[in-house]
Amino acid sequence: RISDWDSEKILSSAKSINDDFLFEPVASKRGVIVAVPHAGNWDHAGAVFCAQGLKVISVAEHLKPDRLFRRFLKHRESIGLRILDLDAGVMGELRSFLNQGELVALVADRDLSKSGIDVNFFGARARMPAGPAILALETGADLVTVFVSYAEDGIVIDCAPPIKVDKGADRKAEIARVTQVMANRFEDAIKADPTSWHMQQRIFIDSDFVERE
Structure with missing residues (x-):
């Protein structure tokens, strides 16, 4: 388990590509939003950046039973991650961390709720979260997509350049545009390494889709 590894093993089993896109906005106190799909081992990726001195904040849906959720939190906190409970107040907490330059x-490749944004994904209609685009618009933090893939000796963390966000554009249209750019980047990365993507829940919206609250 990663929680039993020392920093040397965590770092030696990962290769980072273009990670300046993460370190620079943190060093500049601008903050950075990292959007990832369900690919590779993102706990390992988070541990890599924690081992290099970054504070990594993420969110998680409160699982039942509570005992399982507490074990989940304990594991992620043991590798340095700060996990927030996904509730009505979490966006305010995330804005606060980003405004502090964190x-x-x-994880941003699935959101079947009413607040999700419809995107074209592999030629079909899917729905992805608006949160990354909203946070980028509201805080000015960089929005970077990252794809984590499996390798023989660990993982590869591939960071793409920040997505350009236009604060002067129509808000609703810009959130939709930025989310589509994010989806396009996920699609390109998955096409290059499909076996690292492990989405195991519904993502596409078709004739029998029932919207969640």
């Missing part, structure tokens, strides 16, 4: 990491 790194916020969000």
Whole structure:
């Protein structure tokens, strides 16, 4: 388990590509939103950046039973991650961390709720969270997509350049545009390494789709 590894093992089993896109906005106190799909081992990726001195904040849906959720939190906190409970107040907490120049990491390739944004994904309609685009618009933090893939000796963490966000544009349209750019980047990365993507829940919206609250 990663929680039993020392920093040397965590770092030696990971290769980071273009991670300046994460370190620079944190060093500049601008903050950075890291959007990732369900790919590779993102706990390992988070541990890599924690081992290099970054504070990594993320969110998690409160699982039942509570005992399972507490074990989940304990594991992630043991590798240095700060996990917030996904509730009505979490966006305010995330904004606060970003305004302090921190790194916020969000799994962002699935959101079937009413607040999700419809995107074109692999030629079909899917729905992804608006949160990354909203946070980028409201805080001015960089929005970076990252794809974590499996390698023979660990993982590869591939960081893409920040997505350009236009604060002067129509808010609703810009959130939709930025979310589509995010989806396009996920699609390109998955096409290059499909076996690292492990989405095991519904993502596409078709004729029998029932919207969640």
